[in-house]
Amino acid sequence: MSAEVGQFALILALLLSAVQTVAPLYGAHRGDGVLMAVGRQAAILQGVFVSVAFACLIHGYVTCDFSMALVAQHSHTTQPLAYRIAASWGSHEGSMLLWVLILAIYGAGVAGFGGTLRETLQARVLGVQGVLGLAFLSFLIFTSNPFLRLSPAPVEGTELNPLLQDPGLVLHPPLLYLGYVGFSVAFCFAVAALLEGRVDAAWARWIRPWVLAAWAPLTAGITLGSGWAYYELGWGGWWFWDPVENASLMPWLLGTALLHSALVLERRGALASWTILLAILTFSLSLVGTFLVRSGILTSVHAFAVDPQRGVYILGILAATTGVSLALYAWRAPALRAGALFQPVSREGGVTLNNLFLTALTATVFLGTFSPVFIEMLNGDKISVGPPYYNRTFAPLAVPLMMLVVFGPMLNWKRDEAKRVLQRVRIPAILAGVALILAVALGGLDHLLAAGGIALGAWLLFGSLAVLVRRWWAGRAYLVRSILTTPRAVVGLVIAHAGLGMLVIGVTGTTAWDSEKVLNMRPGQTIEFAGRSLTMIALETVRGPNYEARQARFSVEDRFGPYRFRSERRFYPSAQSQTTEAAIRVGFTGNFYVSIGEESPGGIVVRMWSHPLIVWIWIGGFAMSIGGLVSLSDRRLRVGAAVRAPLPAAPQPLPAE
Amino acid sequence: MKRLLFLAPVAVFGVLLVVFFLGLGRDPRSLPSVFIGKTLPEFAAPAVRPGDVGLSRADLNGGDPVLLNVFASWCGPCRVEHPVFMRLRAEGVPIHGLDWKEDAEAGYRWLQENGDPYIRVGSDPAGRVGIELGVAGVPETFVIDKQGRVRYRHVGAVTPDVWERKLRPMMEDLRREP
Numbered sequence: 001m002s003a004e005v006g007q008f009a010l011i012l013a014l015l016l017s018a019v020q021t022v023a024p025l026y027g028a029h030r031g032d033g034v035l036m037a038v039g040r041q042a043a044i045l046q047g048v049f050v051s052v053a054f055a056c057l058i059h060g061y062v063t064c065d066f067s068m069a070l071v072a073q074h075s076h077t078t079q080p081l082a083y084r085i086a087a088s089w090g091s092h093e094g095s096m097l098l099w100v101l102i103l104a105i106y107g108a109g110v111a112g113f114g115g116t117l118r119e120t121l122q123a124r125v126l127g128v129q130g131v132l133g134l135a136f137l138s139f140l141i142f143t144s145n146p147f148l149r150l151s152p153a154p155v156e157g158t159e160l161n162p163l164l165q166d167p168g169l170v171l172h173p174p175l176l177y178l179g180y181v182g183f184s185v186a187f188c189f190a191v192a193a194l195l196e197g198r199v200d201a202a203w204a205r206w207i208r209p210w211v212l213a214a215w216a217p218l219t220a221g222i223t224l225g226s227g228w229a230y231y232e233l234g235w236g237g238w239w240f241w242d243p244v245e246n247a248s249l250m251p252w253l254l255g256t257a258l259l260h261s262a263l264v265l266e267r268r269g270a271l272a273s274w275t276i277l278l279a280i281l282t283f284s285l286s287l288v289g290t291f292l293v294r295s296g297i298l299t300s301v302h303a304f305a306v307d308p309q310r311g312v313y314i315l316g317i318l319a320a321t322t323g324v325s326l327a328l329y330a331w332r333a334p335a336l337r338a339g340a341l342f343q344p345v346s347r348e349g350g351v352t353l354n355n356l357f358l359t360a361l362t363a364t365v366f367l368g369t370f371s372p373v374f375i376e377m378l379n380g381d382k383i384s385v386g387p388p389y390y391n392r393t394f395a396p397l398a399v400p401l402m403m404l405v406v407f408g409p410m411l412n413w414k415r416d417e418a419k420r421v422l423q424r425v426r427i428p429a430i431l432a433g434v435a436l437i438l439a440v441a442l443g444g445l446d447h448l449l450a451a452g453g454i455a456l457g458a459w460l461l462f463g464s465l466a467v468l469v470r471r472w473w474a475g476r477a478y479l480v481r482s483i484l485t486t487p488r489a490v491v492g493l494v495i496a497h498a499g500l501g502m503l504v505i506g507v508t509g510t511t512a513w514d515s516e517k518v519l520n521m522r523p524g525q526t527i528e529f530a531g532r533s534l535t536m537i538a539l540e541t542v543r544g545p546n547y548e549a550r551q552a553r554f555s556v557e558d559r560f561g562p563y564r565f566r567s568e569r570r571f572y573p574s575a576q577s578q579t580t581e582a583a584i585r586v587g588f589t590g591n592f593y594v595s596i597g598e599e600s601p602g603g604i605v606v607r608m609w610s611h612p613l614i615v616w617i618w619i620g621g622f623a624m625s626i627g628g629l630v631s632l633s634d635r636r637l638r639v640g641a642a643v644r645a646p647l648p649a650a651p652q653p654l655p656a657e
Numbered sequence: 658m659k660r661l662l663f664l665a666p667v668a669v670f671g672v673l674l675v676v677f678f679l680g681l682g683r684d685p686r687s688l689p690s691v692f693i694g695k696t697l698p699e700f701a702a703p704a705v706r707p708g709d710v711g712l713s714r715a716d717l718n719g720g721d722p723v724l725l726n727v728f729a730s731w732c733g734p735c736r737v738e739h740p741v742f743m744r745l746r747a748e749g750v751p752i753h754g755l756d757w758k759e760d761a762e763a764g765y766r767w768l769q770e771n772g773d774p775y776i777r778v779g780s781d782p783a784g785r786v787g788i789e790l791g792v793a794g795v796p797e798t799f800v801i802d803k804q805g806r807v808r809y810r811h812v813g814a815v816t817p818d819v820w821e822r823k824l825r826p827m828m829e830d831l832r833r834e835p
């Protein structure tokens with residue numbers, strides 16, 4: 001029954017999205033308040049019906065309704081409840097439904113909370129959103145229907161890929177989609193601005209929170225995915241430059257650029273047409289990220305079911321959204337008012353430079369990801385692009401960008417003097433120098449590059465904290481008050497930039513100083529490795545809810561004291577596949593990672609790694625995400641959309657961040 | 658002039674769209690090998706296992722259909738397909754391996770840790786043999802018939818599904834051939 005309800009709810013949502021497209025766009029054109037109000041209602045109702053459809057799909061999974069084809073393909077009665085629920089977005093169809101759900105909820109949000117927006121602008125945003133809803137709902141219904149029935153229904157389903165049965169993976173896709181789809185709101189605002197032919201302060205103040213609201217979960221989602229790869233795939237890597245990973249990295253990079261240029265637009269009214277272009281491109285890359293891997297144009301570990309019909313449909317959507325909006329851009333953007341002028345050495349100049357680097361980085365990843373397609377088209381050769389390409393192109397662009405990050409918040413708006421800026425960063429520079437010397441002293445001259453990485457991390461960390469210190473020092477006469485009145489946007493900035501520093505330290509530490517060892521072990525045997533002594537206590541077979549596992553238990557002695565952990569190799573009989581559950585001791589100075597392999601008469605293969613500082617990669621990633629959320633909670637952003645305020649926020653009493 | 662600048666994004670996108678559209682026609686997973694129906698060129702890859710003989714062309718005309726799996730320890734999908742090969746080995750399906758673009762030592766460690774399903778396994782640290790065979794990436798698996806001719810080339814991981822639906826029927830047919 002629930003499948004039919006879901007199907008009908010989806011069809012109703014599709015019809016409503018058509019209403020949401022036509023009514024507000026035409027209403028805004030005619031200045032008809034009733035039609036615009038119809039658009040708002042349609043958006044809210046669409047949110048309700050897609051939610052109903054999604055609830056129906058989850059219901060099917062929870063009750064193990066194997067007469068639903070999708071449930072039968074990805075669920076099994078022995079699969080734990082949490083993974084049965086997570087399986088509802090573990091397939092192509094289910095994840096598309098989740099995508100549409102988030103889109104519809106955001107649309108309802110713009111309709112419900114956009115009361116302070118100019119009415120025609122809100123209507124146009126909703127209209128563009130309606131087009132997206134129409135495109136994706138029809139894609140879902142006509143090419144990837146999640147509610148198909150199976151007759152006769154099988155008694156038992158096929159299990160969800162065991163690699164995906166993991167807490168990290170339960171949250172990973174929803175977070176990514178919150179990010180991808182969140183950028184759709186910025187996209188709709190951009191297209192609406194082009195339709196309106198004007199960009200004003202209210203528009204600028206609205207777009208930044210939406211970008212932040214997309215960027216923060218996307219950051220968390222990517223971090224989570226990287227963490228999952230680390231502990232689940234069983235060989236301790238954390239980033240593989242796989243096409244699907246790149247597909248999430250590209251909108252992130254460009255979204256980061258958008259985040260910064262929107263700041264300039266909001267505060268100074270400059271970079272308007274550039275920001276619009278970024279908003280269009282960021283969402284387009286999100287589309288590429290969500291869909292191109294499903295079209296069969298690229299192969300990947302993550303690739304979903306490949307179907308040329310879907311591919312054509314997706315390209316159609318891309319052509320309709322990106323193509324039309326870029327054409328609109330070419331037509332309308334030249335007429336947009338140019339913003340305030342600024343000197344090269346200024347906050348605006350810094351952000352422009354940041355945008356240049358981030359755009360170049362995005363282009364690098366884009367070329368790496370798609371060059372196999374281009375090259376084959378040109379001369380028929382098959383090539384694969386791997387880590388060496390990215391090491392040679394990505395790092396040389398990323399390092400200067402990260403060196404510049406510290407300067408950004410130290411610059412004054414409009415104009416500044418290079419000499420005084422350098423003066424402001426001297427303390428972080430000195431601290432980074434100290435870090436360099438310490439790293440050389442500890443790691444030796446052979447690891448000069450690694451020492452440079454540590455120094456870069458320290459520079460980012462201290463340079464970000466210096467923003468707060470400088471602010472508080474300037475207001476030291478009223479220290480408590482100046483701490484309490486620090487805008488959350490500044491705190492968010494500091495956390496996010498410091499997070500980047502932690503990430504750099506983590507990447508450097510694990511790249512330069514990791515070590516590994518492989519050997520055969522028997523229970524009772526003890527081994528010394530990287531300052532730890534590892535004893536295998538027992539090796540036995542254990543049973544889980546839907547798997548059998550060989551489990552090795554270890555006790556470890558290191559300088560922080562003894563502890564125990566265990567490593568497993570699981571076999572999932574119904575999926576006929578195996579997974580590795582590594583034993584990982586997480587520590588701030590480094591992780592100890594032990595996984596087990598094949599058994600032989602000589603014992604069991606035990607592979608151990610020491611990954612110094614690696615945990616800072618994820619701490620840094622989550623810190624960046626939290627920084628985004630803190631910034632989002634800033635009062636200025638929450639109430640900032642009030643167009644009725646006669647003036648923009650009053651000038652701040654303290655020298656800005 | 659300024660107008661042209663604003664036209665650039667849509668122009669570039671147009672080109673991309675055409676490329677993507679043409680790209681849809683191809684299936685990145687089923688690459689026809691230039692060697693389909695032919696024997697592979699002469700090659701000899703040194704041993705991965707210390708003290709072993711390695712892998713050469715001659716090993717592929719053993720009179721039985723065999724699989725030749727190109728793998729590497731640094732390759733993610735290889736981990737996905739590895740348990741399948743372990744199972745095939747247990748079932749008696751002959752599989753040879755070529756360890757691509759890494760030191761023999763790394764490949765050997767990997768085999769020790771994950772199990773070694775290969776009869777013969779050769780090392781190809783510089784990817785030279787890979788070029789001879791037309792290998793584009795790892796993992797790739799060639800199906801080779803009794804006469805040593807390549808009959809099929811699978812790009813990507815051999816999942817249980819791929820094995821059951823595609824490779825197993827093919828191997829069974831080849832076994833029945835004279």
